Amino acid sequence: MEPLFRNLERFAPFTDEERSALARLQDSPLSRSPARQPIISEGDNPGAVRLVATGWAYRFKDLPDGRRQILGFCLPGDFVALGAATLDEMDHSVGALTALSYHTIRHGDIDRIAQSYPRIAEAFARQEQVGAAIHREWLVNLGRRSAFERLAHLFAELFVRLEVIGMTQGRECRCPLTQNDLADAAGVTSVHLNRTMQEMRREGLVELKSKRLHILDFDRLADVAMFNPAYLRPGRQMRAFA
Amino acid sequence: MEPLFRNLERFAPFTDEERSALARLQDSPLSRSPARQPIISEGDNPGAVRLVATGWAYRFKDLPDGRRQILGFCLPGDFVALGAATLDEMDHSVGALTALSYHTIRHGDIDRIAQSYPRIAEAFARQEQVGAAIHREWLVNLGRRSAFERLAHLFAELFVRLEVIGMTQGRECRCPLTQNDLADAAGVTSVHLNRTMQEMRREGLVELKSKRLHILDFDRLADVAMFNPAYLRPGRQMRAFA
DNA sequence: CGGTTTTTTGATCTCTATCAACTATTGTGG
DNA sequence: CCACAATAGTTGATAGAGATCAAAAAACCG
Numbered sequence: 001m002e003p004l005f006r007n008l009e010r011f012a013p014f015t016d017e018e019r020s021a022l023a024r025l026q027d028s029p030l031s032r033s034p035a036r037q038p039i040i041s042e043g044d045n046p047g048a049v050r051l052v053a054t055g056w057a058y059r060f061k062d063l064p065d066g067r068r069q070i071l072g073f074c075l076p077g078d079f080v081a082l083g084a085a086t087l088d089e090m091d092h093s094v095g096a097l098t099a100l101s102y103h104t105i106r107h108g109d110i111d112r113i114a115q116s117y118p119r120i121a122e123a124f125a126r127q128e129q130v131g132a133a134i135h136r137e138w139l140v141n142l143g144r145r146s147a148f149e150r151l152a153h154l155f156a157e158l159f160v161r162l163e164v165i166g167m168t169q170g171r172e173c174r175c176p177l178t179q180n181d182l183a184d185a186a187g188v189t190s191v192h193l194n195r196t197m198q199e200m201r202r203e204g205l206v207e208l209k210s211k212r213l214h215i216l217d218f219d220r221l222a223d224v225a226m227f228n229p230a231y232l233r234p235g236r237q238m239r240a241f242a
Numbered sequence: 243m244e245p246l247f248r249n250l251e252r253f254a255p256f257t258d259e260e261r262s263a264l265a266r267l268q269d270s271p272l273s274r275s276p277a278r279q280p281i282i283s284e285g286d287n288p289g290a291v292r293l294v295a296t297g298w299a300y301r302f303k304d305l306p307d308g309r310r311q312i313l314g315f316c317l318p319g320d321f322v323a324l325g326a327a328t329l330d331e332m333d334h335s336v337g338a339l340t341a342l343s344y345h346t347i348r349h350g351d352i353d354r355i356a357q358s359y360p361r362i363a364e365a366f367a368r369q370e371q372v373g374a375a376i377h378r379e380w381l382v383n384l385g386r387r388s389a390f391e392r393l394a395h396l397f398a399e400l401f402v403r404l405e406v407i408g409m410t411q412g413r414e415c416r417c418p419l420t421q422n423d424l425a426d427a428a429g430v431t432s433v434h435l436n437r438t439m440q441e442m443r444r445e446g447l448v449e450l451k452s453k454r455l456h457i458l459d460f461d462r463l464a465d466v467a468m469f470n471p472a473y474l475r476p477g478r479q480m481r482a483f484a
Numbered sequence: 485c486g487g488t489t490t491t492t493t494g495a496t497c498t499c500t501a502t503c504a505a506c507t508a509t510t511g512t513g514g
Numbered sequence: 515c516c517a518c519a520a521t522a523g524t525t526g527a528t529a530g531a532g533a534t535c536a537a538a539a540a541a542c543c544g
Contacts, residue, residue, distance in 0.1 A: 069385040091375040133333040135377040142384035143429030187385030
């Protein structure tokens with residue numbers, strides 16, 4: 001539950017009453033999924049909102065000819081289909097990256113809590129906005145940055161997001177992504193991604209081994225990526241290495 | 243106002259009361275902007291919601307080194323910063339593509355109408371969701387499609403959206419985009435875009451001259467682009483050429 | 485430990501970027 | 515309405531980033 005609070009309380013902390021209302025979301029049924037398993041597929045009726053409790057998930061879209069693009073990552077404390085739950089059909093798929101546990105929350109419960117606690121409703125809305133801002137930043141990434149810059153940007157974003165929810169240790173964090181995943185997120189082939197990865201290592205920017213990501217030089221990383229964390233609204237308390 | 247209604251009434255038509263409540267948004271002050279002029283810039287406080295009345299606008303993001311990525315197009319009947327108006331800082335910029343007129347609507351007015359008319363609130367929410375779905379489709383476009391496919395997809399999307407708001411004439415429509423704009427949207431250089439454009443002409447797919455877009459073969463266009471209009475929720479009444 | 489998944493390497497090809505004109509079109513003021 | 519300037523579209527030549535194919539080496543897993 002901690003990651004959810006850290007996500008939502010970045011702007012204004014909640015009252016005890018608000019916190020406990022939110023905490024009741026934990027009573028929603030908890031599902032578990034093994035790693036690498038689909039959660040919802042494009043075309044499905046989302047039915048309910050999901051809240052990631054532990055593990056990572058990812059959004060993606062497959063093309064008829066087999067190409068795949070990863071659209072974003074869902075970390076602990078992130079909602080899946082918060083707004084989309086009103087629609088009858090998912091426009092993209094979501095899958096588990098690691099072993100995953102998540103709450104399935106009826107849309108009515110979200111509505112009710114938002115109705116009763118305007119500040120929570122506001123925090124939900126802001127979360128959705130940050131999600132949209134991330135999409136837009138990825139558009140710039142895919143449209144206008146080189147493979148090297150993209151990868152740098154991707155790592156910078158992930159690291160800041162993990163920092164926000166308290167899942168970093170110094171300049172390290174867990175990162176369950178394979179080079180294949182990274183390639184599908186960065187819009188390059190895995191071969192090219194591998195070579196780009198080696199270059200980042202040589203340059204002393206980041207290192208990724210045995211599912212741990214080491215940020216060797218955040219400033220330089222942010223610099224080559226032209227990364228400006230403002231769109232993530234990290235909040236004042238948190239400042240990546242600064 | 244017609245485009246707004248066509249946008250919002252795709253799923254369920256409104257009652258007369260709902261329609262007239264929406265129509266009152268027209269009373270909001272109307273601004274006019276010449277073509278090619280900035281409307282809001284990244285970092286600005288959005289302050290209010292904008293509703294495009296006539297003309298096209300575009301969302302974009304500039305990189306410090308001069309590269310630019312277009313993030314999407316705002317057509318008549320589209321809101322700008324519907325949800326984002328709650329945030330204090332725009333994460334991207336918006337500019338006029340053509341001479342533009344738009345209503346500036348206080349966020350409170352939106353809230354009030356959404357409060358009084360749940361079906362309108364729902365329609366607003368769906369619009370936001372379609373906006374997010376468009377972003378996601380663009381991510382696939384930029385990440386996984388070739389320049390030729392991207393351009394085909396872009397035209398297919400624009401045409402369907404224009405059809406929804408009744409701004410097409412047969413298989414033609416107005417299209418004020420320069421090749422430079424198209425290049426910035428497709429994430430390629432304008433030189434390459436020009437050559438891609440010529441290929442599309444040779445292939446008998448689309449033709450763009452003197453600001454008019456001619457769709458020569460929509461089916462084949464959709465086919466090469468792997469374009470599936472579902473994410474746009476075009477509604478049943480409208481079906482591009484089918 | 486054997487089998488699977490992931491990472492790495494090498495060689496080659498192709499798409500897209502770059503640079504630098506040049507032509508056509510559009511728009512404007514006289 | 516023409517003349518000129520500015521904008522937009524087109525062309526050619528060359529360079530470079532990233533794709534593709536195929537296979538080997540490493541890491542991981544039960």
